[in-house]
Amino acid sequence: MKSTILLKYILIVLLYISSSCLLVQAWEDKDLTYWTDEKSDKLYWGETFDNDIYTVEAYDFPRTGIKGQIGTPYVGVNLYKDGELVYSDSMLTFDFFKYDGEVLVKVVDLMPNSDIHWQDDTYEPWAKIEIALRGLPDLDIDVETEKSDDKDTFKLTNSKIPVTINIKNEGDAPLEDVDIYIDTDGLEFYSFTTSTKTHHTEDIIEDGASITEISFELEIPSHMKDTEYNISVNVTGIDQKDEMHNFTDGKEITVLNMINITKTTKSEIFMTDTAFVQLIIRNDGAYAVNNIELRDSIPNYFELVGSSLLQWNFNMAPGQNRDFKYTIKPIKPDMDGYDLPAADATWEVGGIEYDQTCTKPEIIVHGSKILLEKTVSPTQVERNENVTVTIKATNVGDVKASVEIFDNDLLPDNVTIVSGETYTKSPKIIGEENSISLTYIISASENGTYELPQATAKFHDLQGYHSEEISASPEFIAGSPPLLPGETPRPGYTPTPTPTPTPVPSPTREQPGFGILAGLMGLSMAVLLALRR
Incomplete structure (x- = not known):
């Protein structure tokens, strides 16, 4: 009776151990048929070579007999993982072993008996060994939203978001029992x-195979601010x-x-033109928005035509459009163009303030544009030394212009014109990047710092623009x-000596009554001398 019970317990333990083994390893070596990263090398006795974390060593070969011959060629192979010996085997040509299902070691070739010449050569057997690593699946997941502009941004006017999921196994082994989970991040x-x-x-999913048939469409929700979503795919x-x-x-949208x-306007105008600016605001949402404040502004070098304040307040029903217009006029040309400021709108819902802006349209203004420069040379001279004044007018616009230069304002005191004219005698026509100039000479008769008056260039073009x-x-x-504290005179400069005035002797001042007093004292001395006698 006791032996029967004991036998039952032994059977139960064996079944448990067997089931545990099945849980630990449900695969067999024969199931492992996908290998990759094959590397091979010709090894002599004691040599090694690596493949990733594995190393093989040819640690043994047959011994030669008395006549220098060997029996069946073989090689003893050691396998190391991270430097630690994990497996050894003696192998013939084409023999192989698999370790832990992770690495395949194969003997590709061995030195044949015919290569042994005992009389002539030292015995140096070799073996060509190959190491291959287990192939693994590697999926490339691509989520596309079929946006032609590749910006992955959607407006409510797009009506829906089309999504296509492509999955390709770019690994070296298949992936089995595949589950694909899609998360739309709350999009319906x-x-x-x-x-x-x-x-x-x-x-x-076999290695090299693809899945391309997963596609669907999502609703575009109404939001009062730009909102990001992440459509993600998880595959196990x-x-x-x-x-x-x-x-x-995944894919962020x-x-x-x-x-x-x-906001739109003309892309190009001339200086005598005006530009029409239009603002269109749309409510593409599913509900109304009230008390919207829309504001715009005028860029530099433009002026507003009319009396609009460029500020509007209004309500908008779902799907409603509103448009506002005004006119601007250029003040200065620029062939590189001006960026008009972005208009912005603000509104409040439930105590939260929202806002929206627009893109900045560019407008190119054609016309003649004169850059006027007035310079002096040298900037430091002696008294009465000549100074050259140059005025140069350059057309940096893209339209020809007729240009005149005037520099007729009064010069500072003590400054006079030595030679030359201070104005152009007739208009000159200059094109893009061309220039005209005039030069005259002045001098100063007294020491000092002198600021010259501004010059003026007057011009006009054939489009009627003048400025x-x-x-x-x-x-x-x-x-x-005068030198500043710590400053030294400029090199090579000798100041003009200022004449020192000749001293003039001051007249001797006579005190009133001094002569009379001296006469009385002399008379008293004479009387005293006479009495002593």
Whole structure:
């Protein structure tokens, strides 16, 4: 009786151990048929070579007999993992072994008996050994939203978001028992879409195979601010060793504000033209927005035609459009163009303030544009030394212009014209990047710092645009300027000596009554001398 009970316990333990083994390893070596990263080398006795974390060593070969011959060629192979010996075997040609289902070691070739010449050569056997690593699945997941502009931004006017998922196994082994999970990040499936599944299955995805049939459409929600979503895909499955693999990828998209503003104007005008600016604001959402404040502004070098304040307040129903117009006129040309400022709108819902802006349209203004420069040379001279004044007018616009230069304003005191004219005698026509100039000479009769008056260039073109440009006011110094603390005189400069005035002797001042007093004292001395006698 006791022996029967004991036998039952032994059977139970054996069944438990067997089931545990099955749980630990449900795969067999014969199941492992996908290998990659094959490397081979010709090894002599004691040599090694590596493949990733594995190293093989040819540690043994046959011994030669008395006549220098060997029996069956073989090689003793050691396998190391991370430097630690994990397996050894003696192997013939084409023999192989697999270790832990992770590495395949194969003897490709051995030195034949015919290569042994005992009388002539030292015995140096060799073996060509190959190491291959277990192939693994590697999925490439691509989520596309079929946007032609590749910006992955959607407006409510797009009506829906089409999504296509492509999965390709770019690894070296299949992935089996595949589960595909789709997360739309809260976006709902389009009402008329053909598929609303977020879980798909596949028996196997072979290496090199692709899955391209997963596609669906999503609704575009109404938001009062730009909102980002991440459509993600997670794929799980097992490999040849029943090990689990997990692959994830996704696509970020942006659903734009339901309030949309568009600002447009002419792309090119001339200086005598005006530009018409139009603002269109749309409510693409599913509900009304009240008390919207829309504001715009005028860029530099433009002026507003009319009396608009460029500020509007209004309400908008779902799907409603509003448009506003005004006119601007250029003040200065620029062939590189001006960026008009972005208009902006603000509104409040439930105590939260929202806003929206628009893009900045560019406008090119054609016309003649004169750059006027007035310079002096040198900027520091002696008294009465000549100073050259140059005024140069350059057309930096893209339209020819007729230009005149005037520099007739009064010069500072003590400065006079030595030679030359201070104005052009007749207009000159200059094209793009061309220039005209005039030069005259002045001098200063006294020491000091002198600021010259501004010059003026008057011009017009054949489009009827006319204007004038003012130069800066250059300065020059006559004589030696007073030195600042710690400053040394400029090199090579000898100041003009200032004559020292000749001293004039001061007249002797006579005190009143001094002569009379001296006479009385002399008379008293004479009387005293006479009495002593």
